[in-house]
Amino acid sequence: MKKLMIGNEAIARGAYEAGATVATAYPGTPSTEIVSTFADYEGLYAEWAPNEKVALEVGVGASIGGARTLVAMKHVGVNVAADPLYTFSYTGVNAGLVLVSADDPGMHSSQNEQDNRGYGRFAKMPVIEPADSQEALDFTRLAFDISEEFDTPVMLRVTTRLSHSQTLVETGERVEVGLKDYKKDAPKYVMLPGFARLRHVEVEKRILQLKEYAETTELNRMEWGDKSIGIITSGVSYQYLREVMPEVSVLKLGMVNPLPEKLIRSFAAEVDRLIVLEELEPVIEEQLKAWGLKVEGKELFTLLGEYSPEMIEEVLLGISSRKGSGLDQEIPPRPPLMCPGCPHRGVFHTLKKMKLHVMGDIGCYTLGALSPLDGMDACVCMGASIGMSLGMEKANGEDFARKVVAVIGDSTFVHSGITPLIDVVYNQGTSTVIILDNDTTAMTGHQDHPATGKTIRNLPTRKLDLPALVKAIGIEHVRIVDPLQLDEFRQTLEEELNRREASVIIAKRPCALLVKKAPDKEFYVDPELCKSCKLCIKIGCTGIYWVEENRKAVINPNTCVACGLCPQVCTFEAIKIVEG
Amino acid sequence: MPKQTTNVLIVGVGGQGTLLTSRIIAQVAVQMGYDVKVSEIHGMAQRGGSVVSQVRYGEKVYSPIIKKSDADILLAFEKLEAARWLDYLKPGGKVIINDERVDPLPVMSGKLKYPVDIDKRIANLIPDTTIVDATRMAEECGNSRAANVVLVGMLAAAINIPAEEVENAIREMVPAKALEVNLKAFREGQKYLSATLNRL
Known part of the structure; x- marks a missing residue:
């Protein structure tokens, strides 16, 4: 019988069936369940990497070493991994490598809504986009073949709505592809200028071959209907469109980079009005326009947020949202908030009382920015807090630094907080960094990381010693304190801020959701x-x-x-x- | 099998257990041979924010999300959330509201007011509204945390899906030690809604 699976589970299943033996990721909504599901398949290697760059680099090594490899991350994670990605596109693979980019239109759980299809064009690699869980499984399987046939990493681009929607899936059998032979091949894998110039030639040849492949692949399909309108679309937008306009002619693209020019031209020639329906950026539309095709896209549909069936209905059929209940005027918003017992609350309560300038970071504690705690001045990306606090100090001087702190979670610190802390020491910053150590990656659903001492499969491993690490970097003043002991926490913070030397406070208390025992008092x-x-x-x-x-x-x-x-x-x- | 797709919108506050409810209903629809799609919210909104699960089943389902004015039934684990999502209900649709109030942050801090009698006002707008204290019913079954399964029972009765199938799904998804309480909670919910319907 067919089974319900969220898109992320189906991707993991597809990689399993394709014979992948290595999977690596850093958790990030909406991508997290991909590699955590893969870890449920026994006998295969799965890991939480410290960050997305490392995840991809482990993947590159595994691929060159001969293993089919799955690497997964959220859209902004690909920014972190972009450095190896662009050059890995030059070296190509040995065994297939599929990189999943889980984008978040509408920013359900993200700091921006960048469209990672752009990476495909930039890195000159194929980008494949499924529209439901069955396609997520099938396309992932096929992506491994494409990766090997064309000697390229393949990006599987999904969005939150696909990752977290359950649809019916027919699973298949795993093929045991085994390991590919590894042979040293420096001109292919050592990217110094002399070799890279030769590889770039291969990349350009490859993208032309992929264009030919795109013309005939089963990933792209035409569905003929009423030819007065022809719509080119991909991903979950296809489902929204079919929901409201089942009769219209559609070119559904499963491969969104490179585009099949001949196929698109032949589709365009058959329809009276050509429209591109794509969430976020006009990636497809602009290429069609460059080819001289008359096409409508972003003059009809917004660049902002997540699409919906009613939005498409409104734009294309002129049916506007029906009359509301009239209650909406008085419904207070319900933003997410820190849980009762959350250790972060003690930190942000104190920061607010002390009227500090807080350079924030990514995690549950970003919620400390919201009212009534109002405890954050800036938050940009993973690991940014520490560099920003150093920048604040260098701009405004050491006196100002007495009022500046960086706050960063334990998992985020390991992800990308270590190098900026080295910068603080190296360039003689004097401010204080608070590591909010709740012993987990909480926001994404409690994944382990190097400082929890447990692997993705909950097995014991060498635990990263945060105080020893911080001291080794050259921070002499490292204090460990319970953030829910308010007086002690505040006193520690005042002492460290007043000291004209860099310091780290580890606010240590496990995430309230990890505490299993019932409270001992009321x-x-x-x-x-x-x-x-x-x-x-x-x-x-x-x-x-x-x-x-x-x-x-x-x-x-x-x-x-x-x-x-x-x-x-x-x-x-x-x-x-x-x-x- | 009806050609028409059935749209079930389940709303609440992050942490209330809407996900389990939508997964049980979806599993039953699969067993009945329907095409099924479910949309869930993971991540940041789960931290006490407004959450929604959408279950759609029928002969062929395209979109995983429900259009405005298209839900056949709105099941709200919390009163204010019923009001927030009410525009998604189709004319003639049904509403089930758990008589539970969870103050959002702006209300807790006194900045905004929790709308007075919001459940009764919904009942005035939507004739087919049932208000139930699922938490109390679950308590009577042995565990207040089974409130979501009481609501599953009401939902099953409201959209006419066979109890036997739902009980099988509950057996699959609920840990053995909590099974008895959950089955009882399910049956109580079912009975409650059926009794309410008979009164109408």
Whole structure:
């Protein structure tokens, strides 16, 4: 029987069936489940790499070494891996390598919505885009063959809606392709100028061969219907289109780089009006326009966000969204927030009270930027906090640096916080870095990393010693403190900020969601002592809420995990332990 | 098999268990031989944000997401979320609301108000609305955390999918030690909705 699978599971299955023996990734929504699913297949190698660049480099080595290899990351992860990627395109593969780029139109869980189809054109590699889980499986399998046939890495580009939608999948059998022979071949794999010039010639030949392949591959297909409109589309947009316009003629592209020019011209010649339907950037449209085709695209459809069936209906059929309930005016937004008992809350409460300039980073703690904690000045990408805080200091001087901190999670620090910390030491920065060590990669669903001491399969491994690492870099002042012990945390932070030397504070406490045991006590707010000052409400915890009728705070026993933060915030000692 | 696609929209607050509910319903639809698509939200929104799971089944389903004004049923684990997603309900559609209030951050901090009687106002707008205290019912079955399965029971009754199939899916997806409570919760939910329908 067919099975329901999210797109990410189907990709892992496709790699498994294609005979892949190595899979590597750094977790990132919406890509995470790809390699975590692959790790469920026994006897194959799977790993969490410290970051996407390392993941791809491990993949390059595995491919050259002869193993079919799957590498997965979110769209912005490909930026981190771009350096090896562009040159790996020159060397080509030995055994097939498929790089999954999981893009996030609509930014459900990301800091930008870049369109990674652009990488395909830039790196001159094929880009394949499935439209449901069955295609995710089938296309992944085929991508390994394409990779080997054309001696190129292949990008499988998916989006959140594909990665996290379940659709029916018919699985197949695994083919045991075995390892390819490894032979030393320096002119192919050593990219110094003399060799790389020769490889570039091969890359240009390859892209022409791929163009020919694109004309006939089963990845691209024409579906003829009403020829008054012909629509070229790919990915999940195809499904939205079919939902609202089942009769229209469609050229569905499964291979979005390079494009099949002859096929597209023949499609264009048959239809009265040619439209390209693509989420985000006009990657396909601009190439068609360069060929001189008369085509409509972004003058109809937005460059912003995720598409939907009703949006396509509105643009192409003129059906506008039906009348609303009228309730929407008064519905308060519900942004995500830190969990009750979250160690980050103690940090951001303190940073706000001390009115510090906070250079932030990527993780659950980015939520510390939101009201009521309002505890972040800037956040750009993984690992950026430490370099930004050094830049702030170099721009504004050492006195200003007494008010600047970088905050970065443990997994993010390992990902890309180590080199900027070396820069702080090397170039004599004096500010303080807070490593929020909750012993996991929390935001993406609790993956292990080098500093947890566990592998992707939850097996013990050598644990990266963060304090020893930081000291080895040359930070002399390393303090470890529990961020939910507010007085101690604040005192430590004040001491380190005032010191005109670089320092690191490791705010150490496991993620509240990892704490399995029930709380050993219960708190309540004594209404006699509560002075309605709302200090406890300003920590933004769902364990405590405000009742306007009597102007008192109340503990919610269903959500409170008795972390003990709000009693420390209350200046009237109104929050007490329930006796007995 | 009806040609028409059935659209089920399940909404709530991250952490309430909407994902399990949508997966049970989807599994049942697969067993019944339908084409099925499910769209889920993972990642940042799961941290206490507004979450939505969409289940679509029928002879042939293209889009994994439901159009506005196209959901046959809206199952809300939380009252405010019912209101937030109400525009997705088709005219004549059904609403099931769990009588649970989870204040979003702007309400907790007193900046914005939680709309008064929001569930009753929805019931005034949508004739086929059922409000239920699933948490209390689950408690009576032995564990308040089975509230999502009470709601599965109500959903099954509302969209007429066979109980036996749902119970099989629950057996597959719920750990053995929690199975009895969950099956009981499912049956209670089913009974509750059927009784409500009979009253109408």
